[in-house]
Amino acid sequence: MAEKPKLYYFDGRGRMESVRWLLAAAGVEFEEEFLETREQYENLLKDGYLLFQQVPMVEIDGLRLVQTRAILNYIAAKHNLYGKTLKERALIDMYVEGTTDLMGLIRVHYKLAPEEKEKNLHLIIERATKRYFPVYEKVLKDNGQHFLVGNQLTWADVQLIEAIFMVEEKDPTVLLQFPSLQAFKVRMSDVPTIKKFLQPGSQRKPPPDEKFLATAKRVFNRK
Numbered sequence: 618m619a620e621k622p623k624l625y626y627f628d629g630r631g632r633m634e635s636v637r638w639l640l641a642a643a644g645v646e647f648e649e650e651f652l653e654t655r656e657q658y659e660n661l662l663k664d665g666y667l668l669f670q671q672v673p674m675v676e677i678d679g680l681r682l683v684q685t686r687a688i689l690n691y692i693a694a695k696h697n698l699y700g701k702t703l704k705e706r707a708l709i710d711m712y713v714e715g716t717t718d719l720m721g722l723i724r725v726h727y728k729l730a731p732e733e734k735e736k737n738l739h740l741i742i743e744r745a746t747k748r749y750f751p752v753y754e755k756v757l758k759d760n761g762q763h764f765l766v767g768n769q770l771t772w773a774d775v776q777l778i779e780a781i782f783m784v785e786e787k788d789p790t791v792l793l794q795f796p797s798l799q800a801f802k803v804r805m806s807d808v809p810t811i812k813k814f815l816q817p818g819s820q821r822k823p824p825p826d827e828k829f830l831a832t833a834k835r836v837f838n839r840k
């Protein structure tokens with residue numbers, strides 16, 4: 618039996634969370650090594666494990682993959698979550714980049730100064746409700762199907778449900794004006810692998826906090 622993928626990152630969401638979501642949705646069990654100390658990071662560097670001296674890094678199928686997008690591409694393609702045709706892939710790529718941009722705004726929120734936080738929160742809600750969610754709402758409504766692309770579960774759906782949960786943590790009312798997205802959320806939350814990942818005790822991580830920031834600073838020797 619193939620070895621489980623092993624994820625190297627902090628014990629927190631950050632850039633690795635979408636990888637966790639995608640593996641979980643694909644029904645793939647994985648192991649994690651959490652970086653806590655500078656020494657752990659230096660050992661990975663010394664062993665040549667981190668191509669660009671950065672994490673996320675994932676050991677999978679004898680590869681040591683870095684660059685989040687490359688990791689996600691590999692997992693999506695391997696587990697048939699990356700469309701059936703070149704055109705479907707292009708759509709998936711566009712939808713995924715949209716949710717990646719939205720999640721990027723949220724990912725930095727916790728570490729901003731209080732006055733910046735207020736502005737950032739406003740921007741997150743504005744971008745979600747005026748730029749990104751209307752697009753996914755329309756796609757779902759227009760294609761009249763359960764999924765964004767090709768009438769089957771893809772990486773684009775997995776990333777959209779992740780993004781919806783992240784935005785809702787900031788504003789629980791954010792889906793009120795998006796009926797198709799509300800129905801999408803209910804359906805996706807009932808996909809057995811996703812349902813399992815949403816249960817307490819799964820490898821899903823909580824929102825980042827001071828401890829997450831302190832660990833990252835310690836590991837990367839930053840002030």
Ligand SMILES: N[C@@H](CCC(=O)N[C@@H](CS)C(=O)NCC(=O)O)C(=O)O
Nearest residue numbers: 631632670671672673684685686837
């Ligand atoms: N383009 C890379 C960026 C990775 C990245 O910036 N990782 C951070 C942790 S989230 C890191 O390792 N920072 C240390 C550094 O850049 O020296 C990706 O998408 O994976």
